[in-house]
Amino acid sequence: MEKTYQLSDWLPTTKKEMQIRGWENVDVIIISGDAYIDHPAFGSGVLGRILESYGLTVAVIPQPNVNDNLQDFTKLGAPNLFFAVTSGAMDSMVSNYTASKRKRDKDAYTPNGDIGFRPDYAVTVYTKILKDKFPNVPVLIGGIEASLRRVTHYDYWSDTLKPNILTESGADLLVYGMGEQPLKELVNLLQRGVPFSSLKTIKQTAFLQTKQEDLPKNKNWEDVEIGSHEDCLKDKLIYASNFKVIEQESNKVFGRRILQQVKDDILVINPPFPTMTESEIDHSYDLPYTRLPHPKYNKRGPIPAYEMIKFSINIHRGCFGGCSFCTISAHQGKFIASRSKESILSEVDKVTQMPGFKGYLSDIGGPSANMYKMKGKVQSICDKCVAPSCISPVICHNLDTSHQPLTDIYQSVDAHPKVKKSFIGSGIRYDMLVPEFNKNADPKELDAYTEEVITNHVSGRLKVAPEHTSDAVLKIMRKPSFKYFHKFKKRFDQINLKKRLNLQLIPYFISSHPACELEDMANLAAETKDMGFQLEQVQGFTPTPMTVATVIYYSGYHPYTLKKVYTPKTSRDKKEQHQFFFWYKKENRDWIRNTLQKVNRNDLLEKLLPADVLRNTQKKNKAKNNPKNKTEEGYKSIFQGKKHSTKRR
The missing domain is CATH 1.20.5 (Single alpha-helices involved in coiled-coils or other helix-helix interfaces)
Structure with missing residues (x-):
């Protein structure tokens, strides 16, 4: 039976909604670049419910207008404790622009996909307005935009090296990564009467202080100083070498406190919290979400991102892949935080009671679908580890990659009387299912999981991400050799035939990635064509803050070796790499023919355009x-x- 809700079941977004609850003011006001969706997959919804669970009164101002008299920022008055600012589920520049820096024509986190409701550099824009309107009220920033811009970073859209976002925005404190743990400690200290300005020793936070001030003391922390922002501006090699320290400290169980000089200030980044325990992550997902967009959007049209995930279940956080182009581990960490089976099944039951549910779950997954419950066999080994990836260049001998808990979850979900079928929409790390690569796992168990997914949880297409065919490029990407994709495809085809299915395997690839030459793209096109693929899913590399690939793109150096690495940068270079994906289009034939003849690669030409x-x-x-x-x-x-x-x- 579908549950009915009252307006007061959502956190208030207007003064009138506050009054319905009997509130004249609130403790915290959340400012978000996304529409307000009270759902565990959306940041402002989670943040609001978390703060509420700590005993605070909370309101949300979603997508405030920055182009009028700015009344949206003042309509609820000043909060008792602080403003919490986020750009939303995505960096606002990624949300607003394509890889070729063109304005997007849709915003997935806005009703009807309308654009223009989220400003560029949203966190900085929102914070500056708040600091102007409420100079005495603290501003706490968080979410992916703040998290990944917490230190000197390259901004692709302005083509500049920017200082940390605290310097740019004027915010008082930054929470990086998943916010539940630092917020709990922060609220606890405030409730005990500690002034906001004294919150200097909370893990997973960052702040600025003058050079004259003494650093806050914590006898359990060690410090490491990286090259100053000014030195990074002068020397790209210093900027590149900084990143190795930042990435390693962010992924350690016991990280050091990072210090960086910025003009007359010092940026202080406190070490991260340990990975969330099962009970901690369960608490976050078990809060009383309506799981619905705020009723204010009822007449404005559907919110695309919500429509995509409203009948999905997130079962874990974190990713130990450490891919060079990906920000997931930089934000969520490399260690996996998994929910309990009970919490997952409880959420499944709630989803079955949602309006419009017809028996189909669109996804049971996470950042990478098949990392649930995976962790180190001996924790003391993980405690000392500084590797950014647990599976590159090889799978760590200490990593437990058992897929049995996942198979059990899938089967338990499907046993629910109201679930007709559950799909795996998240990306699967196919390489971990190949025994030749995952040598520590039980081949029979891997085979059982692979068959379970392909037979029961694929809706026509299984999407995986080999990303490239060149071993040299894949090494820079921290991805395994393409030969393992061949092995996975062979198994996929066998199961397809055995079960008399008609499924498609859809591989994702990236063009213009650091280390990728034009000839590599030609080889990619030829090899995938030989395998029977006519590629559709194509992504141009987009440099985003806090990734190895972005550091290489800007500096020209690999941050771990400090050796030079070529990166295609010009619009012509990128367009040409992209064209090889679409060898089957008439308009690309002449260019492909001329290009391959110039480099004397008639062998590739014969593979791509044999008829010509x-x-x-x-x-x-x-x-x-x-x-x-x-x-x-x-x-x-x-x-x-x-x-x-x-x-x-």
Whole structure:
């Protein structure tokens, strides 16, 4: 039976809604670049419910207008404790622009996909307005935009090296990564009467202080100082070398406190919290969400991002893949925080009672679908580890990659009387399902999971991300050799045939990634064509803050080796790499033919455009056998012979 809700079941977004609850003011006001959706997959919804569970009164101002008299920022008055600012589920620049820096025509986190409701650099814009309107009220920033811009970073859209976002925005405190743990400690201290300005030793936070001030003391922390922002501006090598420290400290169980000078200030980034325990992450997902967008959007149209995930279940956080181009581990961490089976099944039951549910769950997954419950076998080994990835270049011998808990979850979910079918919409790390790569796992268990997914949880297409075919590029990406994708495809085809299914395997690839030459893209196109693929899912590399690939893109150096790495940068370079994906389009044939002939790669040309090569060969043979041409050739040879004989004389 569908549950009915009252307006007061959502956190208030207006003064009138506050009054319905009997509130004249609130403790915290959340400012978000997303529409307000009270759902565990959306940041402002989670943040609001978490703060509420700590005993605070909370209101939300979603997508405030920054182009009028700014009344949205003042309509609820000043909060008792602080403003909490986030750009939303995405960095606002990624949300607003494509990889080629064109304005997007849709915003997935806005009703009807409308654009124009989220400003560029939203966290900075919102914070500056609040600091102007309420100079004495603290501003706490968080979410992915703040988290990944917490230190000197390259901003692709302005093509500049920017300082940390605290310096840019004027915010008082930054929470990076998943916010539940630092927020709990922060609220606890405030409730005990500690002033906001004294919150300097909370893990997973960052702040600015002057050089003259003494650093806050914590006898359990060690400090590490990285190159100053000014030094990074002068020397790209310093900027690159900084990143190794930042990434390693962010992924340690016991990280050091990072210090960086910025003009007359010092940026202080406190170490992260340990990975959330099962009970901690369960608490976050078990809060009383309505799981619905705020009723204010009822007449404005559906919110695309919500429509995509409203019948999905997130079962864990974190990713130990450490891919060079990906920000997930930088934000969520490399260690996996998994929910209990009971919490997951409880949420499934809630989803089955939602309006419009027809028995189909769109996804049971996480950042990578098949990392649930995976962790180190011996924790003391993980405690000392500084590797950014647990599976690159090889799978760590200490990593437990058992897929049995996942298989059990899938089968338990499908046993629910109201669930007809559950799908795996999140990306699957196919490499962990290949015994030749995952040598520590039980091959039978991997095979059982693979068959379970392909047989029962794929809706026509299984999407995986080999990303490239070149081993040199894949090494920079921290991805395994493409030969393992061949092995996975072979198993996929066997199961497809055995079960008499008609499923498609859809591989994702990236063009213009650091270390990728034009010839690598030609090889990619030829090899995937040989495998029977006509590629559709294509992504141009987008440099985003806090990734290895972005550091290479800007600096030209790999942060771990400090060796130079080529990166395609010009719009022409990127367009040409992209064109090879679409070898089957008529408009690309001439360019592909000319390009491969110039680099003397007729072998690739014959693979990509065999019909064109055949036609050209036939034309040449026809011309060669033409009597007229033979006569002309004869005259030509006689003339050349005379010329040569004259020279000999």
